[in-house]
Amino acid sequence: MLHVLTHDILPVFSMLALGFILGRLGKVSRAEAAALNRIAFLVMQPALIFPLINGLDWGxxxxxxxxxxxxxxxxxxxxxFWIAYRLxxxxxxxxxxxxxxxxxxxxxxYIWPISYLIYGEAASLPITSLVAWDAAVTFAFFxxxxxxIAHRDVSAVQMVKRVAMNPVLIAIMLGSLSNVLRITIPEPLLAAMKFTGAGAPPITxxxxxxxxxxxxxxxSVTIGVMSGLKLLAFPALVWGGLQLGARPPEWNTLSVLCAAGPSGAMAFALAMLHGVKTDQIAPxxxxxxxxxxxxLAWLA
Structure with missing residues (x-):
């Protein structure tokens, strides 16, 4: 457990911690971080997502x-949602x-690079499948x-235009289309995207x-309840569901490992994008x- 924590998890977490520390010390400004995040979102994340989805073996x-x-x-x-909205x-x-x-x-x-450090590419197939699910479906849905929800007064045509210009959604769509049609992507182009995409996790x-x-x-009450649901209820639900049926044990282990990961940054990014309060989401x-x-160290 200690070796996994120090050699596989903390190296990935260190970039988040380094940014937090330098931000608190005033060495890197919010504006500079926003510029970095924008570059990562517009250029690096699409380059990371497209080869992932294009190369998926759904079978x-x-x-x-x-x-x-x-x-x-x-x-x-x-x-x-019921708790947050009604209660x-x-x-x-x-x-x-x-x-x-x-x-x-x-x-x-976060989970993908950690799983590759621990298990290697072949052993992390379950994580890759869940990364693909979250990238192609959950991410796009939110x-x-x-x-x-934020622009209920905007026409359907304007909404479609807004969505169609999102670079991550474009990468998801093109990656899915090329995968289904079995379009072969030139190796130099894939190499360029993999080189560029490798910078997305640490910079983001x-x-x-x-x-x-x-x-x-x-x-706060909200922070405690939502954090508890994320860290305890979600892994427990996934673990309980996986007790039904039979599958290779690594699929159960790694699916629960994935569910036990921290909250993704996209909720925070979407809150900033649409002018929603972040005083509860960020913590x-x-x-x-x-x-x-x-x-994560214990489960791995």
Whole structure:
């Protein structure tokens, strides 16, 4: 456990921590972090996502495991949204994004590199499948749904134009299309994208750390409830669902490992994009990132 924590998990977490520390010390400004994050979002994340989706071998995936994971996301999201909106009385869009923090794990930028360090490419197939699910379906769903809720007065045509210009969604669409049609991508182009995409996780985590450093860490009822749902309820739901049926044991282990990861940064990014309060969302990402260090090391 200690070796996994120090050699595989902390090196990835260190970029988030470094950004947080330098932000608190005033060495890197929020504006500089925002510029880094914008470059990573516009250039590096699409370059990371496209080869991933283009090269997927759907026949090697255990669709039953993915279905359990997805079903757990739907069930917990509904519960978390009801709690945030009805019980804790947050505004609808803020409640929507708070609920998102409980089921959208930082798979692409955090769990994926950690799993590769621990298990290698072949052994991390379950993680790759869940990264693909979150990148191609969950991620796209929240980008679109949040835009619809935030801009309910915008026409359908304008909404479609807004979505169509999103570089991550474009990468998802083109990657899926090329995969289905079995279009061979030239090796130099794939090499360029893999080279560029490799910078997405460290730069995004660093920029996120800087931005989050400007938020207070004081716990609240909302922060405690949502963090608990993310770190305890979500892995428990996935574990319970995986007890049904039989599959290779690594699929069960790694699916639960993925569910135990910290809240993804996208809820925070979407909140900033649409002018939603981040005083509750940001600390959830920070606290789950810190507390998940030990649970991830234990599960791995």
């Amino acid at each position: 090697s995936f255990r669709l039953d495991a993915i279905a359990v994971y997805a079903g757990s996301q739907v069930a917990l999201f509904a519960l978390a 804790l009385r947050h505004e609808m869009l803020e409640a929507w994004l708070l609920a998102m923090t409980t089921i959208f794990v930082n798979t692409l930028l 980008i679109v749904s949040t835009g619809v 985590l660093f920029a996120l750390g800087v931005v989050l450093s400007g938020h207070a860490l004081r716990p 959830i990402i920070i606290w789950t990132s810190i507390l998940s260090l030990f649970s």
